[in-house]
Amino acid sequence: SAVISQKPSRDICQRGTSLTIQCQVDSQVTMMFWYRQQPGQSLTLIATANQGSEATYESGFVIDKFPISRPNLTFSTLTVSNMSPEDSSIYLCSVEIRGGGRANEQFFGPGTRLTVL
């Protein structure tokens, strides 16, 4: 498994501002993922972040709104830019673990609860 931490755990922001969320893993992983979970809803994949290359975004999500950095194999950031109340969600990062008999499993961070006023 993997131990994943996220900062901040929650934040309240004003519309029009930006927030950067950090995700730290206790081991080196190739793939990191960013999800959004709107209130009472399921998880929707925003993008996949591979170290050393540009993030791959899912339909409906764009880099200008959700820029992602992946500077090394244990860390990634997601920025929510020019926020509006519709961006109020929980943002989760996850990592994929391969090998060791538990291939292709994703482990999730605790999430960042964002409220935009």
Next chain:
Amino acid sequence: AQTVTQSQPEMSVQEAETVTLSCTYDTSENNYYLFWYKQPPSRQMILVIRQEAYKQQNATENRFSVNFQKAAKSFSLKISDSQLGDTAMYFCAFMKPTGTASKLTFGTGTRLQVTL
């Protein structure tokens, strides 16, 4: 594209009883993985159980077991001897493994309440 359907938005079960959560999925793939994740109130999403599509035997993890019906594209979760700590949102998820990033597709979730 794959879709995952959980038709039970909410369920309730008494402590020590057994409950089954339903999940169906749609895919044209033959090789894939299925997962059940648990998200307790205000707490972290954790993996409960996984099933490889090529395995006929149903996966079991302590009190949690699945009924995997590949032809019917059904993947239900059975929780035996329910405990108060099982109260959570349960998500069924589908993954098609690839050489690069294997994406998870989640269902809409079932909120399970375990009562005394």
